[in-house]
Structure formats: C-alpha cells, structure tokens
Amino acid sequence: SAVISQKPSRDICQRGTSLTIQCQVDSQVTMMFWYRQQPGQSLTLIATANQGSEATYESGFVIDKFPISRPNLTFSTLTVSNMSPEDSSIYLCSAWDSPGDTQYFGPGTRLTVL
C-alpha cells in the first residue's frame, strides 16, 4: 500500500494570504487527488492532479483559488489562495496505483484561517 505524507500537518493563517500544502507518496502512483473536509462533514473532491498537465477540477472549485501542481509521479502541491475563514478545513491528499484500485489517504492538513 502507498504511504502518503503531507506538510504542514496544520497551520493557522491570516485572511488574504496563501498556503501551499505538499503531498509526498512513497511510491510512484498513477493518480493523485485533493479533497477538502470541512468541520464535521464528509470529504469533497477538489481536483485530480495530473502529472505534466493542468489539474482537473470538480464543480465549485477553480484553478485561481486552488492551484495544483504535480511535477512527477510521487509529489503534488495544493495552494489555497487568498484565504478567508470559509477555507478553514482539513485538506487531504489521496492516491491510487491504478484506476479502481484502493485509494489511500494522507493524514491531512488542518487549516485555520483567522
């Protein structure tokens, strides 16, 4: 199984600033995803991080707000831009080796925006 780490594990940020979250997988994976989990709620898919091309965003999420990079098969970043208190959530990185395979999750990054 893939082991996924994220940095930072948590952060407290000021309104209007941006935060970049890093996701590292211990093996090469086909697919990487970013999810958001708002307090007390389920996970919502933000986007699929595509290696070598622009990420594919879900309805309600846009590249200007959540730019994503994926320079190789083991690493991705998610930036939360121009943050507001509504962006306070846990952001989770996920990956699988091949479509339809088990999807593993990182520990999450707990973001609080003041």
Added chain:
Amino acid sequence: GESVGLHLPTLSVQEGDNSIINCAYSNSASDYFIWYKQESGKGPQFIIDIRSNMDKRQGQRVTVLLNKTVKHLSLQIAATQPGDSAVYFCAESWAGTALIFGKGTTLSVSS
C-alpha cells in the same frame, strides 16, 4: 449530481456487540465501493472494499455486503471494541474515477 448517502448519522453500541453501518448509493453505474474509518485528527483509513461483481466480502472482523438491486452497502463489524469508535465513510467510484464519499456515520462503542 450523483451522491452516496448514509441512513444513520450516529450508532452507539456496547463492547462485544456486532455493529452494522449502512450506506445507500445512487449511481447504478458504480462498480467499486470502499469503507473507510476516520479517527479524530487523522486521515481516512482503508477498511475493506468490494467490486460490483461481488455481493459479499469478508476481512478481519469486518464484512461488507453489497445489494445492487436496492443500491445498498453495509459494513458489519463483529465483536465491536472501543478502538472501533470513529467515523465511518462509504465511498463509490465508477470507471476508475475518483471516489465520491457519503456523509459518514459516527460509531460510539461503550465498555
């Protein structure tokens, strides 16, 4: 859009009881289903999965049942322990797309 929902938001059981957590899904084209456990402050942890060509799969103390006729998924935990206390999510996928999650059920086990 397609969604996965859960029948009960909370479930309280006694240690040693069997627990059953239910999930309804709406996309009849979904072909892959997973149950995750999430403890406070942690990411979702894989428990068990099942593909649409099966109706039952067993793991260690856990069983997943899939009823495609009524689009229902359940997770059975045998001899529930305090360490099983967590939020449980079902998730679905179709044709290799990213998982879509249900709302979650909080399982509380008292000793």
